[in-house]
Amino acid sequence: MQVSIETTTGLERRLTVGIPAETVDQEVVKRLNDAAKTVRINGFRKGKVPFRVVKQRFGDGVRQEVLGDVIKRSFQEALQQESVRPAGQPSIEPKKMLEGQDVEFVATFEVYPEVSIQGLGDISVTKYDSVIEDADVVKMIESLQKNQASWEDFDGAAEEGSKVNVDFVGKKDGEAFEGGSAEKQDLEIGSKSMVPGFEDGIVGMKAGETKTVAVTFPDDYQSEELRGADAEFDITVNSIQSQKLPELNEEFFEKFGVSGGDESKFREDVKVNMEREKQKAIRNKIKAQSLDVLLEKNQVELPSALVSDEINAMRQQAAQQYGAAVENIDLSALLPDDMFRAQAERRTALGLLITEIVSSEKIAVDKDVVKRLVEEAASTYENPEEVVNYYYGNDQLLRSVEAAALEDQVVDFLLEKADVTEVTVSYEDLMKPEQKAVEDEA
Numbered sequence: 317m318q319v320s321i322e323t324t325t326g327l328e329r330r331l332t333v334g335i336p337a338e339t340v341d342q343e344v345v346k347r348l349n350d351a352a353k354t355v356r357i358n359g360f361r362k363g364k365v366p367f368r369v370v371k372q373r374f375g376d377g378v379r380q381e382v383l384g385d386v387i388k389r390s391f392q393e394a395l396q397q398e399s400v401r402p403a404g405q406p407s408i409e410p411k412k413m414l415e416g417q418d419v420e421f422v423a424t425f426e427v428y429p430e431v432s433i434q435g436l437g438d439i440s441v442t443k444y445d446s447v448i449e450d451a452d453v454v455k456m457i458e459s460l461q462k463n464q465a466s467w468e469d470f471d472g473a474a475e476e477g478s479k480v481n482v483d484f485v486g487k488k489d490g491e492a493f494e495g496g497s498a499e500k501q502d503l504e505i506g507s508k509s510m511v512p513g514f515e516d517g518i519v520g521m522k523a524g525e526t527k528t529v530a531v532t533f534p535d536d537y538q539s540e541e542l543r544g545a546d547a548e549f550d551i552t553v554n555s556i557q558s559q560k561l562p563e564l565n566e567e568f569f570e571k572f573g574v575s576g577g578d579e580s581k582f583r584e585d586v587k588v589n590m591e592r593e594k595q596k597a598i599r600n601k602i603k604a605q606s607l608d609v610l611l612e613k614n615q616v617e618l619p620s621a622l623v624s625d626e627i628n629a630m631r632q633q634a635a636q637q638y639g640a641a642v643e644n645i646d647l648s649a650l651l652p653d654d655m656f657r658a659q660a661e662r663r664t665a666l667g668l669l670i671t672e673i674v675s676s677e678k679i680a681v682d683k684d685v686v687k688r689l690v691e692e693a694a695s696t697y698e699n700p701e702e703v704v705n706y707y708y709g710n711d712q713l714l715r716s717v718e719a720a721a722l723e724d725q726v727v728d729f730l731l732e733k734a735d736v737t738e739v740t741v742s743y744e745d746l747m748k749p750e751q752k753a754v755e756d757e758a
Contacts, residue, residue, distance in 0.1 A: 319394045327403070327426040327619050332411075333394050335386060335419040343382045348374065383413060387421055394423075403428045404621025426619040431672040435613030439734035441605040444741050445598060452743040453587050460586070461561040464571065470558040473520050476506045480518055481554040488547045495539070496547070500554060511537070514549060526552040573698070590743070592695065597747055599724075606730045607666055616665045626660035627653050670726050677729060685721040686714075693717075 318334035352370045353363050360369070387408060395402065406425035413419060467479055474480050480503050486496025505515050517529030529549045533542040562568050566577030574582045631651045673679065694703035707713055 317390060317393065319397055321394075321398050321400065324424070327429060327617060329400065329402075329425060329427055331391075331394055331398070331400070331406075331423040331425070333387075333390050333421055333423070335390055337416055337418050340379070340382055340386055340419055341416065343386065344375070344379050347378050347382065351378070379415065383410075383419065386419070391423055401428050402426065403619035404625065426621050428619065429617040429668065431614070431616060431668055433610075433614060433669065433672055433676065435609075436730070436733050438613070439606065439609045439730060441602055441609065441731070441734050441736055443598065443602050443736050443738045444746050445738065446594060446741055446743045446746040448587060448590050448594065448743050453583055453590065455744075456586055456590055457564070457583070458561075460572070461564075461568075462559065464562045464568065465559045466562075467557040468560050470556045471523075472556070472558075473522050474505055474518050474553065474556050476519065477559055478505045479503070479557040479559070480505065480521075481556075482518070483552045483554065485550045486547055487550070488542070488545055493542065493547070496549070514551075517549070518551060518553065521551075521553045523553050523555050526550065592692075594743065594746060596692070601746075602731070602736075603724070603727045606727050606734065609734075610669055610730060611662065611665055614669055616668050618661060618664050618668075622664045622667075623657070623660050624653075626664050627656045630656040630660060670723055673726050673729065674722055679722065679725050679729065681718045681721055682725055685724055686717055689717050689720055689724070 317336070317339075318332075320332045322330050324330050348367065348370050351374060352365050352367060355365055355370060355374070356362055357365050357369065357373065360366075387410075391406065391408070402425040404426055406423040409422045409424070411420040411422055470478065482501055482503060483499045484497065484501070485492055487493065488496075503510065503515065503518075505518060508515070511531050511533055513531035514529060517527065517531075521527055527550075529551055531547055531549060533539075533545050533547060535544045537543045564579055564582070566575075569575070569577060569579070569582045572582065572585065574585055631647050634651055634656075635647055690704055690707045691700070694700040694707070697703045707717065
């Protein structure tokens with residue numbers, strides 16, 4: 317077997333493989349002889365079909381089958397010979413395939429980049445913590461009540477927290493603009509789901525009233541035509557509802573797994589859950605910082621094949637999350653690559669960096685970390701023990717947890733070398749998503 321390899325661009329490699337004719341021809345003859353022993357052809361007894369007849373009838377198909385197998389095997393042998401590790405599937409281009417002649421094909425593929433971890437001695441992160449106060453527990457219980465609240469008709473004026481049903485027409489320079497009108501739309505005052513000023517303008521209105529509200533669209537509004545523009549909305553309130561919170565009683569407590577109508581036990585359970593979520597938030601924030609610094613200090617050339625695989629995985633996940641049927645639909649048109657590219661590139665780069673650290677530092681999966689992650693996932697279910705058993709009985713699911721455990725162990729490795737500053741913040745600030753917290757600080 318003759319093998320040559322060349323670098324085309326960046327991580328792309330072009331592998332040319334030549335296979336002696338006799339390697340293919342001998343395998344074809346062998347398979348045809350084997351077939352002759354069992355094949356049935358009219359006019360011949362089983363096992364007595366002449367070789368030339370078998371070849372005439374099945375030769376082309378068998379040769380194509382042999383070529384596929386030989387190319388696949390030869391490609392793997394060539395990779396080992398050249399000590400090359402492909403990233404993603406190769407593109408195979410046949411060059412010479414004629415019977416009786418040497419076979420030649422070209423495989424084009426990307427390879428994994430060489431990764432050398434830098435900057436481990438120059439990592440600074442902030443570890444946030446908080447103390448859960450009684451007021452935080454009260455606010456959490458109020459949030460749980462709101463999630464279970466009902467709505468009832470209200471004769472008074474709309475206020476923060478009211479649900480209103482409205483008709484509206486948006487106008488710019490006196491002319492209605494596209495997408496600015498609706499009828500019988502429900503809206504919760506304070507949800508901030510409308511352009512700034514819209515909901516504030518409804519406060520104080522009663523059912524049956526109409527009012528013109530002036531607004532200014534944000535500079536980053538999705539419609540380029542309306543960015544930063546002054547406009548007016550003619551708003552008619554059709555109806556108003558107020559929120560009725562459920563009482564803190566036995567029925568309410570049982571919805572959250574607390575029986576017997578014990579309010580103190582309920583508050584205790586709420587605080588325990590808040591503490592668990594707090595620890596998870598602390599871990600996630602310092603983990604995100606550590607991995608951000610790792611990325612910042614280590615630029616990695618990314619194989620496009622790996623990024624594409626990550627994009628496809630994220631697209632499938634998004635489709636399933638939103639209940640989209642993945643059969644008979646062009647997901648790439650519905651959910652284009654650009655929606656996922658930045659996150660996919662981040663994940664791919666981190667995967668390469670984490671793999672290198674695991675390899676160079678000889679980090680093995682810690683069963684205790686796996687156990688912790690499984691128990692954390694199971695703790696949110698009614699029967700945690702059943703969920704734990706399910707995880708440990710599902711190899712694919714367990715491998716995903718082991719991968720997450722390795723990532724956590726790499727973060728621990730980074731933190732051992734990091735300069736960690738501890739900061740205490742309020743529970744509310746700690747629990748904000750990272751981007752939201754940054755916006756508030758700004």
